[in-house]
Amino acid sequence: MRSNAVFLLRRITRNYNIKNIFGKLEISLKILVSACLLGINSRYCGGGCLNEDVASLAENHFLIPVCPEQLGGLPTPREPDEIRDGRVYEKSGKENTEIFQKGACETLRIARLLKADMAILKQNSPSCGSSIIYDGTFNGKKIPGSGITASLLIQNGIRVISEEEIAGVM
Numbered sequence: 001m002r003s004n005a006v007f008l009l010r011r012i013t014r015n016y017n018i019k020n021i022f023g024k025l026e027i028s029l030k031i032l033v034s035a036c037l038l039g040i041n042s043r044y045c046g047g048g049c050l051n052e053d054v055a056s057l058a059e060n061h062f063l064i065p066v067c068p069e070q071l072g073g074l075p076t077p078r079e080p081d082e083i084r085d086g087r088v089y090e091k092s093g094k095e096n097t098e099i100f101q102k103g104a105c106e107t108l109r110i111a112r113l114l115k116a117d118m119a120i121l122k123q124n125s126p127s128c129g130s131s132i133i134y135d136g137t138f139n140g141k142k143i144p145g146s147g148i149t150a151s152l153l154i155q156n157g158i159r160v161i162s163e164e165e166i167a168g169v170m
């Protein structure tokens with residue numbers, strides 16, 4: 001009986017960090033997060049976009065910062081990119097699709113290595129946007145769609161939400 005309980009506990013704790021504080025059971029998730037949402041200066045412009053609500057999740061969860069565009073090999077700062085007809089282009093016209101795909105693959109590798117439970121990614125980005133992206137004209141127009149990394153994570157069964165959705169989920 002005791003060995004069954006130990007086995008069950010090991011199975012549960014394999015993926016989750018479980019704390020028992022004064023009898024309260026808390027489950028910490030491993031969450032992949034767009035680095036810029038945590039204030040890391042990884043954006044194309046050389047800045048970040050700290051989201052306090054996302055950053056505060058670090059109090060109870062294990063956050064894994066990733067920037068797919070840096071992981072793909074792009075410098076910071078860099079030209080802005082947008083998706084057009086499924087391909088990724090810099091504003092000046094150079095195609096960066098393969099670099100974005102490499103960044104997506106590296107991000108998926110990290111998610112699998114650390115057994116991430118879910119991802120919170122920056123909306124509107126050609127890498128991280130999960131339901132809205134720019135339309136590819138560099139005119140500030142947004143359309144329904146997802147970025148290269150968000151798409152790959154979703155295709156591989158990882159739940160992806162944006163920073164705009166955490167209030168309803170976390």
Ligand code: SF4
Pocket residue numbers: 034035036037042043044066067068069070122125127128
């Ligand atoms: Fe942020 Fe993602 Fe853009 Fe990197 S690729 S700066 S993490 S939105």
